[in-house]
Amino acid sequence: MSKAKDLLVSGLVLLVGRGRPRPPAEERVVPEAPARPGWELVALALLGLGALCAVMFPVTYGFNWPHPTQLMGASLGLAFVFIGAALVVTAKHLIVTEELEDDYPPDEHPEEQELLVQVVHESGDRLTRRRLFVLGLGGAFGALGVALVTPLASLGPVLRIAPMFESPWRRGRRLVDENDRPWKASDIEEKDFYTAFPEGADKEDLASAVVLVRLPKGRFDLPPALAHYPADGIVAYSKICTHAGCAISLYRAPMFQPDEEKPALVCPCHYSTFDPADGGTVLFGPAGRKLPMLPLTIDGKGYLRAAGNFDESVGPSWWGVRNRKPRNA
């Protein structure tokens, strides 16, 4: 018992005691400065707070208290901040801050440079056709480099651009909703906005999704080539914006008051705005190409079906996007 007491006392003395001053060295490197017991106390208090917060982290982690993320973040964050503050106090008040001066390194070393050049020059003295040799080295390593990057071509079909034109749509394919229920023409109402997919196709395919809107008969202003594309006032356009490939998910459907703007399909990424009454032409925004339009028919049971493929290639523009019509894969 008394042994434990001795140990405790001696431990405390070692911890708290100021210690004997060391005998001064002949010549100091770091200059002397007066002690600052007050600031020492501040730094120790900050370290204590830091340790306390650090201990709180496993505690909040272990007990499943409400708001664990906030509690854990606060305890860990404050632990770091307190310990950091203790270090800053140490730097500012407890450690001698010397403002020393030193030479910047020399701008250059002319003799060393000369020596280097000489070594390189003399290293090739035995070669009689130096240029040819350098060319040979360059050629061999260049060829090897090309060989080594060749496997990268396996990453994707670099030279085959046919997939860029593919579309799952073809004449007669039914339009279904997200849950594979076929759309009936009578489901499509004015001033609303519907998403449809080709029945049985991959919905993630860039050329799958279309938007359906119904416009009043008098609103249409279609070019002759597209005049037969709507069915019963319903039009279908690719849902993928021709600007940057986001899905068009806004429909500006006004109440047709004379001072309002006409109905438009809008992409929320960069606000490209397309006219559904005019074959998907661009009304505003950065898109450089009209929306691809899908021809529609209505079958005997009232279901919507595609009457063919899109009139233009789907998705954002690239060098060949205007070269070909989309084709069914």
Add this chain to the structure above:
Amino acid sequence: MIRKLVRFLDQRTGDAPLLRKALRYLFPDHWSFLLGEVALYCFVILVATGTYLALFYTDSTKQITYHGPYLPLRGQRMSEAYHSVLDISTTVRAGLLIRQTHHWAADVFVVAILLHLMRVFFTGAYRKPRELTYLLGLSILGISLLEGYLGYSLADDLLSGMGLAIGYAVAISIPFVGANLGELIWHGRFPGTDAFFSRMYIAHVFIIPGIIGALLLGHLSLVALKHHTQFKTGPRATERKIVGVPTYPGQTPRSLGLFMITAGVLFLLGGLAQINPIWLWGPYHTYLSTNGAQPDWYLGWLIGALRLVPGFDLVIGRYTLVPNPFWGGALFPLVVFAFLGFWPAIERRFITHDYGYHNLLDRPRDAPLRTAIGLGVFTWVALIFVAGGLDRVQVTFDLSYTAAIWAFRVAIWIAPLVVGFGAYRVCIELQRGEQAERARKRAEQRAKALTELEVVD
């Protein structure tokens, strides 16, 4: 104890002279010299938190049905990638804290790099002999933007997917090779295959961090080799003499303290300030998007540029030479980085004709033309950045979006000139003020000396 350790190491490595030099290496003191340090510490936090997140993340686009504890998404089809990030945010204890800290650290990382870059630019710290240091730093900024973009794309929530769609559109908009490049990267047409997510993942957690680490090493080595620049704070600081605090004991607790405080603030943000709540956005499908989507702040300038460019593709016959997203998404950042990269050479060649060594920094007023041009370019980029959020302005203040876009299409060309000219005048006036002040002081001293002479008489 210390003596034993020092002797042990010196006997086995011979490091004592080197270490002594390192301990007495000098750091000139100015608050703005800490910005780069903050960026470095963010990188450390990013690597640490990112490694933890990688222990839970799944890089697969395989579609599965969600049965986890977050009720609004129960029964929804989603990729395994999104599912794993949902798990990190809900069921992994401390997962959300680490994820949000990682995200905050990325945002602060780029802020710190940008402020550091501006400090370096406006003080002329990039001048000889530090051009390489500057270029390495600039590459770190560029590649960090890509790294951040890949990071939030990996979550495969609705916002990630929209960001990837735009990235794909920009990639395939590159003249002559775009579509081929797009198919190469995405393993086919967007949204690509599972392979694409594996590629993003390995790039985000291994390839790019490795490159950033290597660039950092070069950047810091060059700083150390040529020593840090300094302001002309007193008579002792000259082009030949560096004045500063030694690594040890002065700088070490300062830097460690700054690291701890940076880490602390990031963990506090990660715990207390919600960022990118992916459970609210839901899973991505190519046919989904949402209004009001904004990228992480450091890509806002690209969104702004994509929105401001008028709607046209450059077409020759049936060949699409330049698809629209190229202007805002590729050419614009290329121009900005080219300006920054070539600026030291441009200034040397056309403005100052100064080919000398510089260890002393300019104050912005000391180089009025540099300050004017720098602020002009900054204004240009900043306005385009603001244009990326105009839709939010429209919703908040009920302004016409169309009118605002047109106003910005004009303003981004005029405002930089106005700001640049204004900055130039301010610099000149400040210089004149200082000259007048110096003249006044000299006159006063002379007057004082004269009166003293009279008193003596």
